[in-house]
Amino acid sequence: MDPLYSPLEMARIDAAAPSCGMSGIALMENAGAAVARVVRRRFRPGRVLVLAGPGNNGGDGYVAARHLALRGWPVDVAPVAPPRPGSDAAAMAALWRGPVVSPDRGRVVAADIVIDAVFGAGLTRDIDPAIAELLAAARRIVAIDTPSGVDGATGLARGRPAQAQLTVTFEARKPGHLLYPGRELCGETLCVAIGMPAAAFACVETKTWRNTPSLWQLPQPAPTAHKYRRGHLTILAGPMAGAALLAAAASRRVGAGLVTLNGAGLSGAPPGVIVSPAPLDNLLADQRRQVWLCGPGLGVEAAGAALRSLLDAGRTVVADADALTSAAGAAENLLGVAAITPHEGEFARLFPDLGDDRLTRARIAASRIGAVVVLKGPDTVIAAPDGRAAINDNAPPWLATAGSGDTLAGIIAGLLTQGMAPFESCCAAVWLHGEAASAAGSGLIAEDLAERLPTVADKIKNFKN
Structure with a gap:
């Protein structure tokens, strides 16, 4: 079957992963590396700007930036908020040795690819208008999990999400990837495996599926x-x-x-x-x-x-x-x-x-x-x-x-x-x-x-x- 997990259900699966043998930081490393691979395979090398939020989505962005830079891509990271102290995202931010710049419109416009690592599918409030305006200025967006402002549970827009060309999500889709307007705002959605243990999924009995x-x-x-x-x-x-x-x-x-x-x-x-x-x-x-x-x-x-x-x-x-x-x-x-x-x-x-x-x-x-x-x-x-x-x-x-x-x-x-x-x-x-x-x-x-x-x-x- 092709299960769909709500953000809350996916959070429970993530929380169960360490007891099943896979740490949160290892999953974050795998997720960011997967985003970098997708970008390398889909696009010609060009200037990348990673807009990074304070949570796990931002942590994935720091990892993607590192892997792209190791392959010779020019990458800047623009944090819209610092990672939470002591979090996995903070650990990944500390491993980033490349340029850290302010998130301004000029840099967004100049980038060939903007990686939207601001907020993932679990956002429960409207996206800040200033962040929405930044993302709207991008020529091409690759979103991590969902475009910032798309509710992963419902597909509804929280504020004014920007249109992504490509969205990379992990292990399983969420309802918001299939429901409009989320489906359209995601552009093409790719679901990639990042090593989540099968046993971690056992803590959630989903009742929602993609119809196949x-x-x-x-x-x-x-x-x-x-x-x-x-x-x-x-x-x-x-x-x-x-x-x-x-x-x-x-x-x-x-x-x-x-x-x-x-x-x-x-x-x-x-x-x-x-x-x-x-x-x-x-x-x-x-x-x-x-x-x-x-x-x-x-x-x-x-x-x-x-x-x-x-x-x-x-x-x-x-x-x-x-x-x-x-x-x-x-x-x-x-x-x-x-x-x-x-x-x-x-x-x-x-x-x-x-x-x-x-x-x-x-x-x-x-x-x-x-x-x-x-x-x-x-x-x-x-x-x-x-x-x-x-x-x-x-x-x-x-x-x-x-x-x-x-x-x-x-x-x-x-x-x-x-x-x-x-x-x-x-x-x-x-x-x-x-x-x-x-x-x-x-x-x-x-x-x-x-x-x-x-x-x-x-x-x-x-x-x-």
């Missing part, structure tokens, strides 16, 4: 499987039938054995889709119809009424689009669903009292309604009621097109239909959705997504085998 195929396993049909064993999904279709058709195509492509569209005026449905205009109660009498998708193109009033009937019948429900709008201001109406898939506007109408931190907001919402929350966006967050969460980072910008959300809801429902657990279904669906969009390219329209899903899924199977 290591987090879930796609369902595999048994050799004796038939269509009913692969599951029967029912999608409620309304006046905007295109939404339901997009969802149906996606659910079939990820392996749902049978898909029924319930609604009228669906004569143009593909031949492999069952179309039924029967009353909802009639379909609910069929116990094989356990998984339902409610909302896309259905109409707000109809979606609200249908949702209530489905939940009263104890069905597994993915609620999207109009079903979410029907619960605006009354999120308790969603109690009993398996998953919801709101975009930012829908989420704000459902949970208007939550703040700006997407990861925490999604977790609280999931706990409130007892369902998996897929908070859609360029940094989609998938949160389970038990506190597990994944952050997705593979979605290209051209996925922001009409109908792509209907397709995502269909993928989730199709995986649920095959018996995949809700959290894993949602994580897998979001990742497949992003990969299919990348495969389709920048001319993507929603209709392109479903046909690329089997190829993307096969690539995962071949990789894991």
